[in-house]
Amino acid sequence: MELKEIKDKLKTFICKELLNNPAYPLQDEEPLITSGLMDSFSLAQIGVFAEIQFNVYIPDSDLTVDGMNTVNQMAARIKKDLPA
Amino acid sequence: MSITSLVFAGFVLVVLCLYYLLPGKSQKLLLLAASAIFYISWDWRFAITLTLVIIFNFYIGRRLHKLRGQETAQSAGERPKKGKRLLWLGIAINLAALLFFKQSGFFLHGFQALLNRLGFPNQTSALAIILPVGMSFYILQAISYLVDTHQNQIPVELPFIDLALYLAYFPKVLSGPIERAGSFLPKLSERVVVDNQQITESITRILIGLVRKIVIADVLAARIPTNFFSSPAKFSSIELIFWWITYIISLYNDFAGYTSIVRGVSGLFGINLSPNFDNPFFSTSVTELWNHWHMSLSQWLRNYVYLPLTRFMLRFNQSGRFLPNIIVPALVTMVLSGLWHGESWNYVLWGALMGIWIAAERIRTVYRPAGENLANLPPWHAKRIFSWAGFLVVIFLIAIPFKFDIANSFVFWRSLVTNWFLPPSLLGWRLPLIAFIPAFFIDWIQFGKHDELIFIRWKPIVQSVLLALCVLIIFLALHAEPAQQFIYQGF
Numbered sequence: 104m105e106l107k108e109i110k111d112k113l114k115t116f117i118c119k120e121l122l123n124n125p126a127y128p129l130q131d132e133e134p135l136i137t138s139g140l141m142d143s144f145s146l147a148q149i150g151v152f153a154e155i156q157f158n159v160y161i162p163d164s165d166l167t168v169d170g171m172n173t174v175n176q177m178a179a180r181i182k183k184d185l186p187a
Numbered sequence: 188m189s190i191t192s193l194v195f196a197g198f199v200l201v202v203l204c205l206y207y208l209l210p211g212k213s214q215k216l217l218l219l220a221a222s223a224i225f226y227i228s229w230d231w232r233f234a235i236t237l238t239l240v241i242i243f244n245f246y247i248g249r250r251l252h253k254l255r256g257q258e259t260a261q262s263a264g265e266r267p268k269k270g271k272r273l274l275w276l277g278i279a280i281n282l283a284a285l286l287f288f289k290q291s292g293f294f295l296h297g298f299q300a301l302l303n304r305l306g307f308p309n310q311t312s313a314l315a316i317i318l319p320v321g322m323s324f325y326i327l328q329a330i331s332y333l334v335d336t337h338q339n340q341i342p343v344e345l346p347f348i349d350l351a352l353y354l355a356y357f358p359k360v361l362s363g364p365i366e367r368a369g370s371f372l373p374k375l376s377e378r379v380v381v382d383n384q385q386i387t388e389s390i391t392r393i394l395i396g397l398v399r400k401i402v403i404a405d406v407l408a409a410r411i412p413t414n415f416f417s418s419p420a421k422f423s424s425i426e427l428i429f430w431w432i433t434y435i436i437s438l439y440n441d442f443a444g445y446t447s448i449v450r451g452v453s454g455l456f457g458i459n460l461s462p463n464f465d466n467p468f469f470s471t472s473v474t475e476l477w478n479h480w481h482m483s484l485s486q487w488l489r490n491y492v493y494l495p496l497t498r499f500m501l502r503f504n505q506s507g508r509f510l511p512n513i514i515v516p517a518l519v520t521m522v523l524s525g526l527w528h529g530e531s532w533n534y535v536l537w538g539a540l541m542g543i544w545i546a547a548e549r550i551r552t553v554y555r556p557a558g559e560n561l562a563n564l565p566p567w568h569a570k571r572i573f574s575w576a577g578f579l580v581v582i583f584l585i586a587i588p589f590k591f592d593i594a595n596s597f598v599f600w601r602s603l604v605t606n607w608f609l610p611p612s613l614l615g616w617r618l619p620l621i622a623f624i625p626a627f628f629i630d631w632i633q634f635g636k637h638d639e640l641i642f643i644r645w646k647p648i649v650q651s652v653l654l655a656l657c658v659l660i661i662f663l664a665l666h667a668e669p670a671q672q673f674i675y676q677g678f
Contacts, residue, residue: 120506120507121507123553123555142474142549142552143489144493144497144549145507146494147493147494147497147498147501148497148501148505148507150494150498151498151501151502151505152505154502155502155505162338162339162340163338163490163491163494163495163498164335164338164340164367164369164490166494
């Protein structure tokens with residue numbers, strides 16, 4: 104799966120489920136948690152979304168604000184462990 | 188050996204001298220030996236428990252590491268399967284050990300009450316089991332080590348000395364910070380260069396810690412009326428507010444002071460410990476408060492209880508708006524936090540109230556109107572005014588059972604409402620008010636610049652005056668009040 108496809112799916116999920124605004128123009132480098140757009144507890148939902156959508160398990164220790172603050176960071180993390 | 192004693196200061200100096208005389212490989216051995224001496228100075232029997240915990244977790248960790256290595260064709264993105272039963276067994280035994288020492292008091296009170304009802308005399312002293320100092324903290328770290336090993340966060344098999352140091356390292360063994368295994372272990376090998384800057388920062392932390400503990404916390408604690416927590420009905424509403432705020436400020440400076448001292452001591456060895464406090468009283472929500480108060484415990488609970496439980500529940504219902512997905516993890520996490528703090532029902536109540544409030548904040552976030560995001564909240568001052576109201580609810584409602592037993596918690600709340608017309612005596616209120624000044628000063632200055640060590644960025648003449656003042660007030664405070672045990676050593 105290409106990085107762009109991962110990002111598109113992430114953005115759709117984040118805007119609809121976490122921001123409650125499917126039309127929000129979310130940018131790839133936009134800080135999601137440090138800006139206050141969503142809180143750090145939403146990372147648990149991101150973790151489960153990655154398991155179900157991409158079959159990638161991200162350990163709880165990697166669900167941090169530093170490592171998962173932007174769509175780019177999330178997509179890169181998912182891509183790293185994506186099954187071949 | 189209290190960390191505010193001259194004996195401890197001498198101990199650290201001796202260890203430091205030996206540390207920098209020895210070659211690199213021997214330094215870990217020296218730290219371990221020093222940690223053993225420090226811990227045994229509290230009670231040699233405690234050292235037996237700690238040693239057994241280290242040996243047990245070393246064995247389990249080794250087995251977990253071998254099982255992870257055996258998982259063939261294991262994709263990095265899959266949930267670890269092998270070793271799960273062993274991991275749960277390791278966690279269960281660690282918790283059982285902690286529960287045995289901690290919660291024996293919990294059931295002991297009930298058992299003793301039953302004995303009394305049946306006509307038997309008090310046997311409490313004969314049945315009492317003493318909680319080894321620091322056990323609440325090193326058990327959590329042991330669990331962190333096992334989980335991180337299972338999840339491959341600790342990629343290499345750990346030498347025994349590293350695990351022993353991780354659990355027993357003397358600056359943090361008594362009351363943390365609760366260091367994450369994956370973060371702390373590399374620090375043992377990749378130590379920070381101890382240059383002039385590191386020394387200055389370390390000594391500054393020690394000094395700030397001593398002011399917090401000796402000048403603020405101990406002075407305030409000694410002024411709280413002895414019957415305040417047992418007979419709140421005897422106090423007017425104004426007194427209840429004043430002495431409760433005094434206790435909160437004392438508690439905060441006691442623990443923040445401890446953390447500052449141990450971080451400073453450890454920094455002299457080139458091992459930087461994690462912060463535990465970040466000006467928590469400037470938080471705008473309880474959720475934010477727990478990101479700034481006892482941060483190492485909050486992060487442990489987040490990583491090993493809240494997140495796993497939330498993910499577990501989300502796998503059954505993926506909606507973040509499903510109320511059980513919001514309420515249950517928050518409630519369970521905070522009740523466990525309560526039980527960790529103490530072995531009585533008031534701590535359970537405290538945890539439950541905290542959990543309910545955090546869940547309520549989360550529900551407000553999740554159910555906010557479409558299009559509104561947290562970044563569009565009112566300006567800073569309006570946000571703070573609203574949050575002050577919530578802050579008062581937290582301080583005078585939710586936090587009360589942390590210190591008052593359940594019956595007296597309700598007495599406190601009732602008296603707060605009904606005792607406005609009791610004449611306040613506020614005997615001995617002047618010194619606490621004076622102690623509030625440095626308490627407020629330190630946090631206000633640090634928060635204003637978002638810099639814990641802002642004081643060493645000031646002009647040298649100002650630093651010199653401040654240093655002299657600190658030494659003077661520490662000396663005066665020590666002369667006025669005997670040193671008291673750190674509050675969190677009791678947890």
